[in-house]
Amino acid sequence: MAGQLWVSREDADKRHFGQLADDAIARVEERLQLHISLLYSLRAFFEVAGTAISPQTFAEFVAGLELASRYNGIQGLGFAQTIATTHTDEAQRKLDARFGRPLTIWPQTRQPIRTPVMLLAPQDERNRAALGYDMYSDASRREAMQAAARSGRPVASAAVRLVQEIDRDVQFGFLVYLPMRADLSAGTGLVNDTSGFVYAPFRIGDFLNAALFEKPHLPVHAEVYDGPADADHLVYTLSQAGGPDSDRLAIWREIEVAGRTWRFHFVPTQDFQRFGSNYPAALLATFVLILALVLALLTLVQARRLEAVAALNRESQRNLDQKDLLLREMNHRIKNSITRMLSIARQTARRSEGLDDFTDRYEARLHAMSAAQEMLTRSKWGRAEIRALLENELKQVFGEEGTDLRLDGPAVEVDEIGAQSLGLTFHELATNAMKYGALSTPTGSLAVSWRLADGHVTIEWRESGGVVPDLSTIRSGFGTKLMDAMIRGELDGRIERLVENDAYVVHIRFPHANLAKRQVVPGSRL
Structure with a gap:
């Protein structure tokens, strides 16, 4: 409803202004036809009195027309005689004799004929400057005279600078020509x-101001183009200033000016009276917006409640999933611990010299496993360094006498989520390396490096010199799924496994907002 009120009011204003524009065009056309009728009257006068009349007789005839009071906008009426260029001297002598003073036919021309101004009234200072001017020498005037000769009707020239423009108020002008036949039966054009x-x-x-701004005054501002509506053809801008929102009501109109097309771009001035106010529409629109805002707020509150319930359900499901994962991890970790204990027992037994030696060595390794497990448990609730996590997990798996292990990277702390996720991941990688990978053989070696760059931690686990595991088997195991869940799900990172030059390589990369950068510790051997 508010929009309809607004549109209706705007439509009414546009229609009203369109009527004013039509009225303005009608005024221009009416005044132009009135002025053209003067040319027909003047031609009839010459056909009766002849063109050899004195300037005084011609001036009296024009004065009787009362141009200044009744035909405002026209500069005068005149007669331009058609002569051969070879007869210029004779025509100039007649011009001198007619006005009793020396006059010149100007300017020089290469045209075969000339049309000098022989009579022009009223004889004010501006019009006297045009006596003797050869209008046929100018291309725009010549084109209009040729068109008038062909049609036998009045034809307007393009916009020109009148030779009467001798003061500071210079304007574009135009001329309307009506031909006089030397032989009425001739029709060659x-x-x-x-x-x-x-x-x-x-x-x-002057012509447009007289048409548009005489009483009753029209509240219009106009730009006038002689031909295409571009800057090169803009001939006049009416001085009235446009009103507010005038561009929305702007309108174009065209008229024929004695054979030429003029285009008018009308916009309303500040005096344009609109049909009504936009306040009712604005008030209704404001009320509707307030109501819509209240409804939107109520809907938002309800949506937030539904979102909270959904979030609670998701969190409950996540807790259940995490509990299930932890139970499975506990079961898997117990199995791995038993496997490690058996493996450590076998390795210790092969290298022990007796039962006592075996007991001491085996007890020390079990204590190391216990200490590593305790450190990992503490890391859940505090912060832990990546190096410490690696060292404890590798010692837990391989014991104090690990064969060929190398760690290299800066001292970086991670929070409890990172410590738990990385600890579990390192545990799985170390266990797999001992059971299936390069460290299952005496010649195998392990190098782990990490670095910080652009807010991300990048870890490279590289096993070489031993058995290269089958990637298809690794990707299907529970340990692999657990590592993927830790790195991708908990740390929002990625983990890639590949074989490079007979080496098994694992790349881990994850964003880390809580990095604590310390002095870089050079690589050390375990």
Whole structure:
């Protein structure tokens, strides 16, 4: 409803302004036809009195028309005689004799014919400057006279600078020509078949202001184009200032000006009276917006409640999934611990010299496993370094006498989530290396390196010199799924497994917002 009120009001204003634009065009056309009728009157006068009349007789005729009071906008009425260029001297002598003073036919021309101004009234200072001017020497004027000679009707020139423009208020002008036949039966359409042209010069600004701004005043501002609506053809801008939101009501109109097309771009001025106010529509729109806002807030509150319930359900399900995962991990870890204990027992027995030696060595390794497990448990609730996690897990798996293990990287702390996830991951990798990988043989070696870059931790686990595990078997095991869950699910990272030059390599990368950078500790051997 608010929109309809607004649109209806805007539509009414547009229609009203369109009517004003049509009224403005009608005024221009009416005034132009009135001025053209003067040319027909002048041609009839010459056909009766002849063109050889004195300037005084011609001035009296024009004065009787009362141009200044009744035909505001026209600069005067005149007669331009058609002569051969070879007869210029003779025509100039007639011009001198007619006005009783020396006058010049100007400017120089290469055209075969000339049309100098022989009569022009009223004889004010501006019009006297045009006497003797050869209008056929100018291309725009010549084109209009040729068109008038062909049609026998009034034809307007393109926008030109009138020779009467002798003061500071310079405007574009135009001229309307009506041909006079030397022989009424001749119809070749050539300028040299005419005895001359009766014409009227117009200043475009004065002409349009007289048409649009005489009472009743029209509240319009206009830009006028002689031909295409571009900057090169803009001939006049009416001085009235546009009103607020005038561009929304702007409108285009076209008229024919004695054979030429003029385009008018109208916008309303500040005096344009609109049909109503936008306040009712704005008030209704405000009320609707407030109501919509209240409904939106109620909907948002309800949606937040539903989201909270859904989040609680998701968290409950996540806790159940995590509990199940921990139970499975506990079962898996117990099995791995038993396997490690048996493996350590076998390795210790092979290298022990007796039962007492075996007991001492085996007891020490069990204590190491216990200490490593305790450190990992503490890391859940505090912070732990990556190096410490690695050392404890590797000692737990391989014992104090690990064969060829190398760690290299800066001192980096991770929070409890990172410590738990990395501890479990290192445990699985070490166990797999001992059971299936390179460290299951005496020639195998392990190198683990890590670095910090762009807010990410990158870890490389590289096993070489021994058995290369089958990637397809590794990817299907529970330990692999557990590592993927820790790195991808908990740390939002990625883990990749590949074989490079007979070496089994695991790449781990994850973002870490809580890195604590310390002095880099050079690589050490376990």
